[in-house]
Amino acid sequence: MEVEGPASKSVTWGREPLTRATASYTLHDDRFQLQQRVYDRQFAQLYFYRLLKLRPAVSASAKRRWPSCTEVRVIDAVEDVDCVLVGTLYKEMKLKPSILDEYVKDKTTQQHLGRTRFTSPDDKLVLEDEGARIVLTGPVVPTASLVTGVVASVRGRILPSGEFCVSEICYAELGAQPVAPPPLSLHSPGSGPQVTRAPARYIALTSGLGIGDAGADPLPLQLMVDYLTGALGGREEQTLASGVVRMVIAGGLLASSAALARAGTYADARTREGALAGLRDADAALSQLAAALPLDVMPGEADPANASLPQQALHRALLPWAAAAGEGLVRASNPHEFDVEGVRFLGLSGQNVDDVVRYAELDDRTEVLEWMLRWRHMAPTSPDTLAAYPFHDRDPFVLDTCPHVFFAGNQPEFGTRMVTGEAGQRVRVVSVPAFSASPCLVLVNLDTLACHPIYFNAESMDT
Structure with a gap:
């Protein structure tokens, strides 16, 4: 496993068990819920x-x-x-x-x-x-x-x-930002005293697991699961992993949901088994994660959910083992908005960024996210070139408030930057790579919003 992040100090191995850190959590996905689905309206x-x-x-x-x-x-x-x-x-x-x-x-x-x-x-x-x-x-x-x-x-x-x-x-520029809790410090280095918690707590972001691809190497995914559940790494890695208070999978759970169509009522047992194999593998992996730490799962472009934004949460029946974790698993919408210890996170599974890149000469995905903040809209190309529900009395994609962390999943590579607003707002934007192409887990520090990736490179491991 290749780890890229803060330098670790040498520690003495001890036998005391590590306890996972905890943090308060508030869900704000109500505005993305479709109470009724009427598709005969004009955009x-x-x-x-x-x-x-x-x-x-x-x-x-x-x-x-x-x-x-x-x-x-x-x-x-x-x-x-x-x-x-x-x-x-x-x-x-x-x-x-x-x-x-x-x-x-x-x-x-x-x-x-x-x-x-x-x-x-x-x-x-x-x-x-x-x-x-x-x-x-x-x-x-x-x-x-x-x-x-x-x-x-x-x-x-x-x-x-x-x-x-x-x-x-x-443009509208960044909106008003929720007041950060006292322990949160968004100061630049050297700008004044910083109050931090000890030890640090993190939110883990990943996307694009691509489970069900017969040609993919399953080892990086298993390494990530083992790392987060405390079954991999030395005392230093385990201490860092114990500070992860929540994990968010920003879409791309399956490589493709097309095979699920073959698992209909009239399919024979062998066909149904093969069609559901990827979904069962995903359920097994998520059940391990949900048993170890709180887990949010968002739908993505290739997942079994509605195609237009906002995508509704994956049905409980698709993930029966993981759903057995109860409150440990949150089947979130796409977009997904939530608070952890008063720090506001807002993220999408990446369709919004990909669509802007197709119709504008912008290559840096974090730059696209920054422009969305300044435009105060998280999906400006909807409904023109990005499928969206035909709302007639609201636009849930308008950024009424400014989050502390704004992320997009299923991107080509990891990227991050700090965006500053005219009124002093500071937002950490994160481009989360697709795990199937770049096996990466992004950790965001709740105290400082510092962000660093952890790569799970199976090729670098001794055989």
Whole structure:
């Protein structure tokens, strides 16, 4: 096992048993629960509510930045007069996939369908408010790094061509942050005294276990299970593992849920057994973890849950052994929001970040997470290119408050950064890699929000 993290001091082996640390826990997933499922509504209401909800924050941000400039509606803007407009951005993209493309025989169009990114130099932005829309132009418009669904404020003037020449642009910026408990210190090194607990307590984050893949090596997963349950490592590793108060699996539990369709009522015993093998292996692994520490399991893109956001919790019947742990297992939604000792965590299984990367020229996944905080929206591309439930009276993805930790699972690699807001907010953003591709467990310190990965590399172990 390869461990990357804080340097450990040499200790003397003792025979005293280690007791796992504990921490208070509060679940905040209520706004992501679907009380009724009605799919005959239009998505326009969701965009309307998003603008209605974010307009005050965006207007206030614009007022602080441009106090002498007047905000007007698009339909009331006068040609060649400096003004401020607030609205929802729409990105016109000629390479954006369409359902009609599946029926096009043009080979050039078919080639675009396999792309992982659909941006081009010809993309342009349109700002739309409650009454009208207008094309944005000018060298300062960051067309490449923006996506459809972002609520923004732009300053500039209307040209004779009818386009709006942008001189500056701003967003809602980070929202109000819950007050951190006294033991939590978010100070920078050297900025003052820091109060910490002894020993440190951690939240463990992982994702993309990919259980059920016949070609995958099961050893890294077993190493992680053994590490967290205290069956692996020396006294130093076990002491660190005993400080993990909760584990969160951010989606990607199964490699694929397609095989579950073969386990229907009319399937024979052999077919049903093979189809359910991956799910049973996942249940066995989760039951070991849930017996050792509190565990939150979120659904992901390939898991047996609804495909559109917010994804509802995995059904109890899918994980009977793990569910037997009672309160030790939390079947969470995606997104998932919770407090541990007053520290607010908010995370998704990664579809939101992946979709932004497809439609914007942003490669750093932690940068995408930072922009979501500044846009005050955790899934801006929904429902345009990211499937979402057609809410008509709310947008649960709006960031009314700012978390202390914001994470996304199933990413290509580990990454982290600290994001600072205008009012002193400090947010630890974490890109959690898919375990099946990069066997990594991310530990977040509840005292300082310091973050470090632990890698389980089976190849480095002696045989």
